[in-house]
Amino acid sequence: xxxxxxxxxxxxxxxGSTFSTTPRFMxxxxxxxxxxxxxxxxGGNDRMWWFPPRSxxxxxxxxxxxxxxxxxxxxxxxxxxxxxxxxxDVIYCHRPDIYTPIEETVRAMNYVIDKGWAFYWGTSEWxxxxxxxxxxxxxxxxxxxxxxxxxxxxxxxxxxxxxEYLPLYTNYGLGLTTWSPLASGVLTGKYSKGTVxxxxxxxxxxxxxxxxxxxxxxxxxxxxxxxxxxxxxxxPLAQLAIAWCAANPNVSSVITGATKESQxxxxxxxxxxxxxxxxxxxxxxEAVVQSKPKRPDSxx
Numbered sequence: 001x002x003x004x005x006x007x008x009x010x011x012x013x014x015x016g017s018t019f020s021t022t023p024r025f026m027x028x029x030x031x032x033x034x035x036x037x038x039x040x041x042x043g044g045n046d047r048m049w050w051f052p053p054r055s056x057x058x059x060x061x062x063x064x065x066x067x068x069x070x071x072x073x074x075x076x077x078x079x080x081x082x083x084x085x086x087x088x089d090v091i092y093c094h095r096p097d098i099y100t101p102i103e104e105t106v107r108a109m110n111y112v113i114d115k116g117w118a119f120y121w122g123t124s125e126w127x128x129x130x131x132x133x134x135x136x137x138x139x140x141x142x143x144x145x146x147x148x149x150x151x152x153x154x155x156x157x158x159x160x161x162x163x164e165y166l167p168l169y170t171n172y173g174l175g176l177t178t179w180s181p182l183a184s185g186v187l188t189g190k191y192s193k194g195t196v197x198x199x200x201x202x203x204x205x206x207x208x209x210x211x212x213x214x215x216x217x218x219x220x221x222x223x224x225x226x227x228x229x230x231x232x233x234x235x236p237l238a239q240l241a242i243a244w245c246a247a248n249p250n251v252s253s254v255i256t257g258a259t260k261e262s263q264x265x266x267x268x269x270x271x272x273x274x275x276x277x278x279x280x281x282x283x284x285x286e287a288v289v290q291s292k293p294k295r296p297d298s299x300x
Contacts, residue, residue: 088119093124102130132171149168153178153180157291176252177252187237187241188236226289229284235276243270244285247282
């Protein structure tokens with residue numbers, strides 16, 4: 001994860017393959033149980049998603065409410081043990097759960113904080129309305145509200161970060177840990193000719209639909225238009241795209257994914273590109289992508 005200086009500076013998250021010489025940061029995936037772990041995410045924290053088995057015949061919302069305390073108790077402590085840590089800085093509620101009242105989630109996350117398992121909690125892919133509701137509940141009950149949100153953000157996807165969340169930055173001091181800075185690899189330029197390299201993500205069968213949605217003429221035209229800007233700066237297009245995300249003052253950190261160790265090393269060099277993004281360069285980038293969302297109307 002590419003980090004700028006932030007108040008949750010020791011949080012580290014790596015998606016995709018994890019490369020590390022430190023054994024405690026290597027993924028450990030337990031066998032499937034009645035709850036299925038769909039993803040493990042290792043770094044300074046351990047992220048897990050649970051869903052009831054489809055054959056259980058139990059209403060998902062009811063099952064989650066019944067099992068919430070059980071999950072927190074039985075899964076969080078072993079998760080910390082796998083990480084060889086007593087606590088993490090931030091625990092994320094990954095994706096909103098429409099079956100569970102937000103007040104219950106707020107209370108559950110504060111239970112985790114009270115137990116000393118985390119200092120703060122955050123959200124991932126929540127709407128501004130849901131985050132605002134969570135903060136309203138937290139303030140009413142004198143509890144801790146979410147301090148960070150994890151949205152998708154890149155040169156092609158900008159609405160939440162640059163428009164929807166605008167009031168949250170000043171009202172609640174919300175930080176952002178953004179993901180997909182390269183738009184699933186599209187902004188590396190390796191798909192710019194419309195072809196899919198055999199060793200790329202889009203060559204995988206379960207990514208074919210995403211490839212069809214992503215590799216359209218309008219997107220490829222924008223990617224090709226960004227290449228001369230990267231060449232002028234003397235940097236790879238991928239580093240330019242990541243640096244552009246990190247340069248946003250509301251972005252606290254950027255999650256990057258990789259399938260090769262060399263990609264991780266190259267991605268981290270984006271930190272050196274941020275100072276090169278002068279207002280003139282940013283204007284050139286904007287002229288190419290033309291993806292800046294319209295600011296909400298103000299009637300004041």
